[in-house]
Amino acid sequence: MSTTTLGTTAKSLVLESLHKRYESRGREPFHAVKGIDLHIEPGELVALLGPSGCGKTTTLRMIAGLETVTSGDIRIGDRSIPDLPPGKRDVGVGFESYALYPPLDVRGNLTYGLRARGVKDADTRVRAIAERLEMTDLLGLRPAGLSSGQKQRVALARALVRNPPVLLLDEPLSHLDAAQRQRVRRELKVLQREFGYTTIVVTHDQLEALSLADRLAVMDAGIIQQFGTADEIFDDPANRFVADFVGEPKINLAEGVVERTGVVRVGRDGALATASRAPAGTAVTVGVRPQDARVAVGEEPSVPGEVVVYEDLLEFGLATVRVEGLDASLVVQTPADVRWRRGDAVRLAAPPQRVYLFEPEGGARLR
Amino acid sequence: MLRERGPEVALARELTPGQKRVTPASVVADLAILAWFVFSLFPLVWMVLLALKNDADQTSTYFRFSPTTANFGTVLSQRGQDLTSVDFGQAMLTSVLNCAGAVLVSLVVGIPAAYAAGRWKFKGSEDLMFQMLSFRFAPELMVIVPLFVIYNTLGVFDTKLGMVWVLQLVTMPLVVWILRSYFQDLSPELEQAALLDGYTRRRAFLTVALPLVRPGIAAAALLAFIFAWNNYLFPLILTDSAATTVTVAVTKYLGGGGQAYYNLTAAAALLGALPPLVLALTIQRYLVRGLSFGAVKA
Ligand SMILES: Nc1ncnc2c1ncn2[C@@H]1O[C@H](COP(=O)(O)OP(=O)(O)OP(=O)(O)O)[C@@H](O)[C@H]1O
Ligand SMILES: [Mg+2]
Numbered sequence: 001m002s003t004t005t006l007g008t009t010a011k012s013l014v015l016e017s018l019h020k021r022y023e024s025r026g027r028e029p030f031h032a033v034k035g036i037d038l039h040i041e042p043g044e045l046v047a048l049l050g051p052s053g054c055g056k057t058t059t060l061r062m063i064a065g066l067e068t069v070t071s072g073d074i075r076i077g078d079r080s081i082p083d084l085p086p087g088k089r090d091v092g093v094g095f096e097s098y099a100l101y102p103p104l105d106v107r108g109n110l111t112y113g114l115r116a117r118g119v120k121d122a123d124t125r126v127r128a129i130a131e132r133l134e135m136t137d138l139l140g141l142r143p144a145g146l147s148s149g150q151k152q153r154v155a156l157a158r159a160l161v162r163n164p165p166v167l168l169l170d171e172p173l174s175h176l177d178a179a180q181r182q183r184v185r186r187e188l189k190v191l192q193r194e195f196g197y198t199t200i201v202v203t204h205d206q207l208e209a210l211s212l213a214d215r216l217a218v219m220d221a222g223i224i225q226q227f228g229t230a231d232e233i234f235d236d237p238a239n240r241f242v243a244d245f246v247g248e249p250k251i252n253l254a255e256g257v258v259e260r261t262g263v264v265r266v267g268r269d270g271a272l273a274t275a276s277r278a279p280a281g282t283a284v285t286v287g288v289r290p291q292d293a294r295v296a297v298g299e300e301p302s303v304p305g306e307v308v309v310y311e312d313l314l315e316f317g318l319a320t321v322r323v324e325g326l327d328a329s330l331v332v333q334t335p336a337d338v339r340w341r342r343g344d345a346v347r348l349a350a351p352p353q354r355v356y357l358f359e360p361e362g363g364a365r366l367r
Numbered sequence: 368m369l370r371e372r373g374p375e376v377a378l379a380r381e382l383t384p385g386q387k388r389v390t391p392a393s394v395v396a397d398l399a400i401l402a403w404f405v406f407s408l409f410p411l412v413w414m415v416l417l418a419l420k421n422d423a424d425q426t427s428t429y430f431r432f433s434p435t436t437a438n439f440g441t442v443l444s445q446r447g448q449d450l451t452s453v454d455f456g457q458a459m460l461t462s463v464l465n466c467a468g469a470v471l472v473s474l475v476v477g478i479p480a481a482y483a484a485g486r487w488k489f490k491g492s493e494d495l496m497f498q499m500l501s502f503r504f505a506p507e508l509m510v511i512v513p514l515f516v517i518y519n520t521l522g523v524f525d526t527k528l529g530m531v532w533v534l535q536l537v538t539m540p541l542v543v544w545i546l547r548s549y550f551q552d553l554s555p556e557l558e559q560a561a562l563l564d565g566y567t568r569r570r571a572f573l574t575v576a577l578p579l580v581r582p583g584i585a586a587a588a589l590l591a592f593i594f595a596w597n598n599y600l601f602p603l604i605l606t607d608s609a610a611t612t613v614t615v616a617v618t619k620y621l622g623g624g625g626q627a628y629y630n631l632t633a634a635a636a637l638l639g640a641l642p643p644l645v646l647a648l649t650i651q652r653y654l655v656r657g658l659s660f661g662a663v664k665a
Binding site: 099 | 488566
């Protein structure tokens, strides 16, 4: 594989207090993006993760130049781009809706963008990218004859073929089946590494984010809630939203009160040791991941409960434990070699640094 | 249109097993439809018959007569002029030029207007669109008197330029409204992808959006042509002889006080209806979609 036709120089992508306020006539103004700061290193792949409507697409569209920037700055390398037209930004975009041009076949769709720039070796490039994404057999087909998964691969190829220093992909794999998704995901990662595109991938899928990204940006309500590696975000969530949004199965959240610094009361007669320094008497929301919960040993603070459901999932088990004085049950992920039974009485505990305390109101982390 | 029959066809067949049953209600319904057809087609049949009658039979109401095609010859040749001073061939040509001119101007101005209105909401855009539509349902009679005065003052009375101009009231709203819905149906991301590829907005419009709405342009253009062709009031008041159109010329055979030639009128009307009829038949498929203003997706 020759890289001479495809090489690019990686550039950093910086967003600085980026705001977007939609003001369409006859509608309430809508503040979709409320001050985003992201410093993405050259060649880094960042996954933008967040619930529907949180402003992910809006952010990408501002970087691409398809939406005006209300305030703030975007820089690629050392070039500030908010005032440049989309075609001058060196940004490749894979659209959520594919945006393939119906009258042209796949080859035509891929060369279309290259022609605008007068690229000479367009055909070679198209062939190379088509081979990498295993779609040479699609080149002669029109978009109407493609499945949505195939369309998605073509859209991805079109974003890649121009070989842009910055690549923005809006849910690039959402329509692929599980097998294809894994393969294209891996290929995307390999290509991205090889050519050093600085990349943002928008996704709903945690697994995809974890497998693809160097760092994750978790977004909610127009704000980046946390930006960091998967480990940082999983082990040290910045707030209740991040803790709740990332992680499968979902984190257990329960109301509690700090008994004394380092110990928090949960339920009628339960208590957990925590690394948080929150003072005694503070009302908190306690978060414990199913993966961190375990059977208590010795005299350590613990939460007594009764197993109401046990699911054996081969690689691990999931026990649902009812706790006196708690509205919601707690879920515990158990190792494969121990089987819990319905009706078992258990005492639960967790490593203190994995017992997170959040403000009940705003959800901010109490460290 | 040849399409593979999908599963829904098979399903429909299963749901209605056997042949359609004949019930008293269905017989009544069929008869009612038949009656409606006879009622609505009768004037047309009558006109065809009338066009085939010679002068002696033209006021008769019976169906037995010896048909003649001489009336068409009379209308198309200059001989008609001996009777009414109408040059029907000239009127046909004028109609074609007027309508083609009007449609052309409407397309040149209306396509960009429809694109802008379909893509962007700007101050007053809805008002502007409604204003356009109101040209369609405001009676032409309301504006014809001031127009007559204006046309005389400007010296465009009885000119083709004047007709092309006034027919914009008919054709422009059609073109803009129909094409706007076509543009709205196009995903803006198609053009945005082109913008990212480095095309200018103008090029993105010309090379991406425009080719995709070609069916819409065809429908709008032909509908506009037909509406312009059928317009009667504007040429009646705003032309005299130089720019007289088919619709006006047809009525001249009624004689205006002198001898009335109903058979020639019918023959001329039939000839005058041919161009729109042919156009309508050739583009039937687009027309249905166009007429629904894109509200129903084909
Ligand atoms: N043109 C617009 N005018 C007004 N509001 C808009 C516009 N585009 C988007 N919004 C609003 O901005 C918010 C963010 O939209 P955006 O498309 O960025 O969400 P998203 O995070 O990409 O969601 P999804 O995961 O569903 O794609 C939404 O509440 C949406 O309704
Ligand atoms: Mg989106």
